[in-house]
Amino acid sequence: MLLNKIINKLRGIYLDVYFNFNNKILFKDKYGLSYYLYKNTRPKDTFNIGVRTDDTTVLYAIEKILSSSNTTNSDSIHCFDVGSFIGVITLMMSKTLQKNKKEWKIHSFEPFQESFLRLQKNINLDAFNNNIILNNLAVSDTSGKKTLKAYPGTPGQNHIDVSTLQNNDNIYHENVKVITLRDYMYENKIKHINICKIDTEGSDELVIKGLYEYLKNKSINYFIFEYDNNLSYERIKHILSANDYTIYYMVRNENVIINSLEDYPINSKSLLNLIAVSSNEKVNFKKEFNLSY
Numbered sequence: 585m586l587l588n589k590i591i592n593k594l595r596g597i598y599l600d601v602y603f604n605f606n607n608k609i610l611f612k613d614k615y616g617l618s619y620y621l622y623k624n625t626r627p628k629d630t631f632n633i634g635v636r637t638d639d640t641t642v643l644y645a646i647e648k649i650l651s652s653s654n655t656t657n658s659d660s661i662h663c664f665d666v667g668s669f670i671g672v673i674t675l676m677m678s679k680t681l682q683k684n685k686k687e688w689k690i691h692s693f694e695p696f697q698e699s700f701l702r703l704q705k706n707i708n709l710d711a712f713n714n715n716i717i718l719n720n721l722a723v724s725d726t727s728g729k730k731t732l733k734a735y736p737g738t739p740g741q742n743h744i745d746v747s748t749l750q751n752n753d754n755i756y757h758e759n760v761k762v763i764t765l766r767d768y769m770y771e772n773k774i775k776h777i778n779i780c781k782i783d784t785e786g787s788d789e790l791v792i793k794g795l796y797e798y799l800k801n802k803s804i805n806y807f808i809f810e811y812d813n814n815l816s817y818e819r820i821k822h823i824l825s826a827n828d829y830t831i832y833y834m835v836r837n838e839n840v841i842i843n844s845l846e847d848y849p850i851n852s853k854s855l856l857n858l859i860a861v862s863s864n865e866k867v868n869f870k871k872e873f874n875l876s877y
Contacts, residue, residue, distance in 0.1 A: 596628045603627070608705075611636070615643065617675045619706040625670060636672050639856045642808055643676050644839040645873075646779060649806060650680040654868045655778055661688035662774050664765070666723050666791055667783035668692040669699055671706040677779070678712050689715055691768070695722035695732055695760040722762045724787060725794040732758040764794030769803075781808040788812065789820050799827050806869075807860040817858075829860040832875065841873045 602609060608620040609627060614634035621627040621636065630636040637643060649655060650663070661681060665674045674692045681688045692707070694700045700720045707713050722730060769775070777798075782788045788809040798804065807824070811817055821831055833842050836853040848855055861869045869875070 592632050595631055599627050618709050640837045641834040641839050642857050646676055647680045652872055656684055662777050663690045664777055664780040665692040668694040668703050671703045673781055678710050682712050691717045693719045693721050693723050722760045723791045724762050725790040727763045727767050730762045732760045766794055766796045766798055777804040779806045780804050783810055786812055789816055792823055802862040802864055805862050805865045809858055811855045811858055824860045828863040830866055831858055831860050833858055843875055
């Protein structure tokens with residue numbers, strides 16, 4: 585433990601010096617994914633834990649679902665990464681799907697210009713980048729244009745819902761194009777999504793609502809989204825439950841999925857992500873993750 589603390593401390597000093605002279609550093613994480621890190625993308629934390637994520641259980645779930653027989657037997661596979669940031673989830677999806685001989689595509693959405701340029705650089709490192717479609721778009725429940733509230737120091741917090749936030753000298757606004765997933769699926773002739781991961785810093789509910797009839801038809805097998813707050817969660821739960829989806833809870837960084845919030849381990853980090861499973865996939869999902877109901 586002491587040796588690890590010393591190593592992390594020395595690495596932190598090195599990174600501080602490195603980023604005084606450099607803009608980015610190439611990192612290969614513990615999953616074998618390669619991507620660039622930047623000074624404002626928490627490089628110290630990433631080197632310490634071995635991957636740029638706030639919850640490794642999301643990566644675990646994506647890899648397990650996309651490797652399952654239900655997915656590999658699909659005629660074609662479409663995965664959506666809404667709020668891609670620098671592309672770690674997209675790269676994990678790609679790494680898993682590269683083993684599949686079926687036709688597959690990943691559709692990534694990142695509205696913030698700086699993050700989108702970084703996303704492009706990271707996806708260009710992937711040998712299968714022709715299978716990845718990058719969209720410099722925000723996603724919501726209506727198409728058009730909206731204002732993005734951007735945080736230069738912490739770009740992972742950028743979001744399009746600005747109504748409840750206070751003005752701040754360190755925040756600036758960026759006008760972005762917005763699309764609904766229904767419109768995107770219709771325009772690109774996509775009838776089915778295997779996994780739709782959503783991380784929009786508070787707008788996940790609007791993304792889901794923007795699916796309209798695709799949601800009612802259960803055209804999306806799985807949603808992975810953030811637990812924002814009780815009110816937002818209850819609204820999302822109501823929408824998904826009304827369309828015959830079951831919600832399960834990811835134990836943060838433990839690679840464990842549980843049936844109910846009451847079962848969440850007291851000693852674990854606070855809940856961050858949920859997974860909603862369509863009725864079409866529920867039996868297979870319970871078997872894959874050893875769940876009772």
